Amino acid sequence: MHAVTRILSAALAVAAAALAHAQGGPDELWNMSTRMEMAGMPGQTFTNEVCMKKGQTQPDKMSQDKNCKVAEMRTVGNKTTWKIECAGRDPMTGEGEMTRTRNSMDGRMRMQGKRGNETFDMTTVISGRLAGGCTWEDPAKKAQAMVAAGTAQMAQMCSESMDKYTTILFEGENALCKAQKPEYCARVTKVSQSMRSPAGYRKAMSQEGLRGEGWGQAAQACGVQTESIMADACRGAVSGRDWAFVGEHCPAETTKIAAEQCAGRNYTAAMSSEYGEFCGRYASRKGRESAAAADKQQDAAPAAPSAADAVKEGANQLRRLFGR
Numbered sequence: 001m002h003a004v005t006r007i008l009s010a011a012l013a014v015a016a017a018a019l020a021h022a023q024g025g026p027d028e029l030w031n032m033s034t035r036m037e038m039a040g041m042p043g044q045t046f047t048n049e050v051c052m053k054k055g056q057t058q059p060d061k062m063s064q065d066k067n068c069k070v071a072e073m074r075t076v077g078n079k080t081t082w083k084i085e086c087a088g089r090d091p092m093t094g095e096g097e098m099t100r101t102r103n104s105m106d107g108r109m110r111m112q113g114k115r116g117n118e119t120f121d122m123t124t125v126i127s128g129r130l131a132g133g134c135t136w137e138d139p140a141k142k143a144q145a146m147v148a149a150g151t152a153q154m155a156q157m158c159s160e161s162m163d164k165y166t167t168i169l170f171e172g173e174n175a176l177c178k179a180q181k182p183e184y185c186a187r188v189t190k191v192s193q194s195m196r197s198p199a200g201y202r203k204a205m206s207q208e209g210l211r212g213e214g215w216g217q218a219a220q221a222c223g224v225q226t227e228s229i230m231a232d233a234c235r236g237a238v239s240g241r242d243w244a245f246v247g248e249h250c251p252a253e254t255t256k257i258a259a260e261q262c263a264g265r266n267y268t269a270a271m272s273s274e275y276g277e278f279c280g281r282y283a284s285r286k287g288r289e290s291a292a293a294a295d296k297q298q299d300a301a302p303a304a305p306s307a308a309d310a311v312k313e314g315a316n317q318l319r320r321l322f323g324r
Helices: 002-021 139-164 178-194 198-205 214-222 226-239 243-249 251-261 267-272 276-297 307-322
Strands: 028-038 041-052 068-076 079-086 092-100 104-115 118-133
Touching (some): 092 118, 226 251, 251 276
Antiparallel strands (some): 028 118
């Protein structure tokens, strides 16, 4: 978070300075958009307003970070270029450019550095449009306000990401919400305890962020042992005779119950019992698994079976499972 905040601060300050460095007129209000992009992370966009005072041709202060220095700032025509170096914690270097017209400005800045043992490479895309007039204020105070606004937006993003279980924003040295990982993992741990029953598991999985691979990613990032959770949920499903849950999530229990209640029994008797749906799904799955295994063993692709052959094979799978 510290490195990202420094980059955001530098980007906003440089954007204001690039505007100031160009020839100005009356005080002007600009609507600015700053988008930060880093490999492996979703891009984040921040918006703010910048006011430039009448007649200003030099920036008052390029960055509010005392460890960041801007060098080689040059303006040729309507294009400004610069280089920036930040020392201290999370050292980084970067360069950028900005093109200014009467009513618009567009540019980008690339920052590279290290955080701990990992390197990072972040690109900031900046664009602005003239919105009208304004009364100029001290850029140092404006920059502080913009950084505070950006920090607040990032805090809101991290809070929303907790609700959505977006693990990638909390896991890893360069994660945007790394500082909030303990809070995130506390939430993951809490929801994992509710999943020790079939009802709790289903309720948790109704949340978009936990569906599919989301639960596994969150559990791995936070050191949650999914095996014990599923063992409890499966025991609860068996004792509660929740055969649909057993068949979907509990392979060991499924194999045991299928051997006791499905295999070798009369088809009609099995399907009319409380295990009917369970046995039907088990038979269908075993049939698909057998077909897939047979396909892998064949060196050459066999001729496609006819519809009659497919029906016959399906019936044979059921007979083998239930008995004749």
